Amino acid sequence: MSQPISLSGPDISQAEIDAVVAVLKTPHLSLGPKVPAFEECFTRRLGVKHAIALSSGTSGLHLIWRAMEIQPGDEVITTPFSFIASSNSFLFEGARPVFVDVDPNTWQIDHSRIEAAITPKTRAILPVDVFGSIPEMDSINAVAKEHGLHVLEDSCEALGSTYKGRPAGTLADAGCFGFYPNKQMTTGEGGMVVTDNDEIAFRVRSMRNQGRDPDAGWLQHARLGFNFRLPDINCALGIAQMNRLDEILARRDRVAQMYIERLKGEPRISMQLVPGDIQMSWFVFVVRLDDHYSQSDRDAILGRLRDAQIACSNYFTPIHLQPFYQRDYGLRAGDFPVTENLSARTVALPFHNGLTAADIDRVVETFRKLL
Numbered sequence: 001m002s003q004p005i006s007l008s009g010p011d012i013s014q015a016e017i018d019a020v021v022a023v024l025k026t027p028h029l030s031l032g033p034k035v036p037a038f039e040e041c042f043t044r045r046l047g048v049k050h051a052i053a054l055s056s057g058t059s060g061l062h063l064i065w066r067a068m069e070i071q072p073g074d075e076v077i078t079t080p081f082s083f084i085a086s087s088n089s090f091l092f093e094g095a096r097p098v099f100v101d102v103d104p105n106t107w108q109i110d111h112s113r114i115e116a117a118i119t120p121k122t123r124a125i126l127p128v129d130v131f132g133s134i135p136e137m138d139s140i141n142a143v144a145k146e147h148g149l150h151v152l153e154d155s156c157e158a159l160g161s162t163y164k165g166r167p168a169g170t171l172a173d174a175g176c177f178g179f180y181p182n183k184q185m186t187t188g189e190g191g192m193v194v195t196d197n198d199e200i201a202f203r204v205r206s207m208r209n210q211g212r213d214p215d216a217g218w219l220q221h222a223r224l225g226f227n228f229r230l231p232d233i234n235c236a237l238g239i240a241q242m243n244r245l246d247e248i249l250a251r252r253d254r255v256a257q258m259y260i261e262r263l264k265g266e267p268r269i270s271m272q273l274v275p276g277d278i279q280m281s282w283f284v285f286v287v288r289l290d291d292h293y294s295q296s297d298r299d300a301i302l303g304r305l306r307d308a309q310i311a312c313s314n315y316f317t318p319i320h321l322q323p324f325y326q327r328d329y330g331l332r333a334g335d336f337p338v339t340e341n342l343s344a345r346t347v348a349l350p351f352h353n354g355l356t357a358a359d360i361d362r363v364v365e366t367f368r369k370l371l
Contacts, residue, residue: 007311008182009352019236030231038235041242048194050201057156057178057191059228061089067203078126079109080320081339101336105273108135124150129158132283137171160281185241187234251353252282262364285351295344313348
């Protein structure tokens with residue numbers, strides 16, 4: 001029987017192992033020197049004033065909303081084609097989602113539809129850098145400026161991507177990255193908020209650490225806060241990954257290009273359109289089946305791939321069709337047809353740096369036969 005091919009996996013070298021072990025030999029497992037050192041990796045690489053390490057990308061997004069003083073009843077415009085954490089992050093503060101359908105080619109929020117979705121209750125726009133590509137941020141920021149809205153860039157899937165030469169995560173009032181093991185780099189679990197806004201940075205730093213202000217006593221709490229800290233163990237892993245980031249991204253690009261070459265000219269699928277002003281940092285490798293395939297056809301293909309020991313997935317289930325979004329916000333099938341059509345036909349193929357050319361040949365050959 002063929003060996004299983006996993007869907008994703010981190011790129012961990014001996015450098016990462018040594019870095020974690022070194023921290024374990026110190027008394028600084030949390031709130032130690034590796035936290036600011038990891039943050040400095042981001043301020044240097046992205047050219048931002050502030051980087052704040054947190055326990056996850058979700059917690060980072062949540063604290064940015066609190067720092068922006070998003071209130072119950074406020075509306076946030078965002079995409080329904082994303083991982084659910086992007087929208088959940090402002091639901092924690094009582095804000096309501098206002099979804100805008102996606103562009104059928106780029107799979108990003110359709111910037112031309114955003115202005116029509118603005119109401120007197122709109123406070124912010126949350127574009128998501130889906131799969132490592134980036135929405136039309138200049139247009140989104142122009143609409144936000146005209147209407148006095150915050151913009152938060154969810155870059156959890158896009159570390160290393162650029163838009164018109166500018167790094168993902170730096171294209172709005174604040175940005176956020178996530179470091180789950182399937183991301184471009186990992187800290188096991190973790191996230192990073194980046195911003196040039198001093199007030200947002202100050203509040204996020206305080207709230208991640210139980211509401212303490214810098215240099216305040218351990219039992220002094222200036223505001224409601226959380227334990228959203230990232231331990232030194234994770235930060236040491238992150239530093240080692242950041243030191244290898246260009247190598248990791250190049251290896252991911254190599255895997256993506258092998259897929260693209262082997263699937264070139266396949267008429268039964270299409271791929272995400274990435275505009276020429278975007279340099280893509282690959283998060284996953286997702287293809288869309290042609291319209292003559294139904295969702296049940298897609299699901300059958302996924303099942304047969306798994307039978308062949310090839311891990312795979314759909315990406316994403318539309319957020320507005322998640323049960324509690326339908327129940328609590330009156331959303332239903334048919335509300336965002338482009339997203340629903342896309343989501344019903346996506347196939348995520350195995351994607352990680354451990355894949356060999358032979359692995360990809362096997363995946364593509366099996367996938368073509370099932371098509």
